[in-house]
Amino acid sequence: DVKVTQSSRYLVKRTGEKVFLECVQDMDHENMFWYRQDPGLGLRLIYFSYDVKMKEKGDIPEGYSVSREKKERFSLILESASTNQTSMYLCASSPPPLAGEKNEQFFGPGTRLTVL
Amino acid sequence: KQEVTQIPAALSVPEGENLVLNCSFTDSAIYNLQWFRQDPGKGLTSLLLIQSSQREQTSGRLNASLDKSSGRSTLYIAASQPGDSATYLCAPLGAGGTSYGKLTFGQGTILTVHP
Numbered sequence: 001d002v003k004v005t006q007s008s009r010y011l012v013k014r015t016g017e018k019v020f021l022e023c024v025q026d027m028d029h030e031n032m033f034w035y036r037q038d039p040g041l042g043l044r045l046i047y048f049s050y051d052v053k054m055k056e057k058g059d060i061p062e063g064y065s066v067s068r069e070k071k072e073r074f075s076l077i078l079e080s081a082s083t084n085q086t087s088m089y090l091c092a093s094s095p096p097p098l099a100g101e102k103n104e105q106f107f108g109p110g111t112r113l114t115v116l
Numbered sequence: 117k118q119e120v121t122q123i124p125a126a127l128s129v130p131e132g133e134n135l136v137l138n139c140s141f142t143d144s145a146i147y148n149l150q151w152f153r154q155d156p157g158k159g160l161t162s163l164l165l166i167q168s169s170q171r172e173q174t175s176g177r178l179n180a181s182l183d184k185s186s187g188r189s190t191l192y193i194a195a196s197q198p199g200d201s202a203t204y205l206c207a208p209l210g211a212g213g214t215s216y217g218k219l220t221f222g223q224g225t226i227l228t229v230h231p
Contacts, residue, residue, distance in 0.1 A: 107160040
């Protein structure tokens with residue numbers, strides 16, 4: 001069974017703290033993604049990666065950075081957490097987008113982050 | 117930029133009814149379209165994926181159709197059950213422009229099936 005795991009289901013941090021959210025996939029996928037989900041705003045893409053050590057900004061990268069040192073692991077970093085980063089964070093992985101291929105994206109269980 | 121709209125935003129039905137959830141998207145340059153289910157406070161579960169060359173895909177009581185040229189997809193749920201209660205999201209995978217390689221999500225349809 002395919003699997004995307006996230007390091008924490010719930011996390012509470014204080015304003016100004018550095019926060020690391022970890023995501024691991026066991027499907028040997030090239031692509032990995034970080035989203036945040038907020039009521040009324042839906043899912044928004046923060047960053048994604050097409051390969052090891054490669055990253056691309058999504059729609060809302062401000063206040064975040066990412067790291068991909070190994071193919072199976074993609075980390076989201078909040079350099080200095082703020083209350084407006086309180087949200088549900090979802091990680092996903094997929095094969096590269098190729099015509100005629102399935103290109104299915106799989107999601108982890110999510111991390112509910114609260115910044116006080 | 118791809119935009120995705122899902123109608124209705126919410127739906128409440130008695131058990132046993134057949135349902136249709138609608139999804140429309142503005143850019144037809146897509147590789148595929150995925151339908152997901154999300155339970156409260158949980159991640160997304162992939163239900164069906166229709167490739168751009170396909171018209172339909174079925175899994176159990178679920179059937180999804182795709183009309184790429186008109187930018188529409190529907191998810192049909194037969195004989196609904198209380199366990200089907202969840203938020204349903206559609207997401208096309210972009211094949212060009214700024215949406216290349218990325219899923220764009222609709223706001224979802226919140227489905228409640230009551231006994």
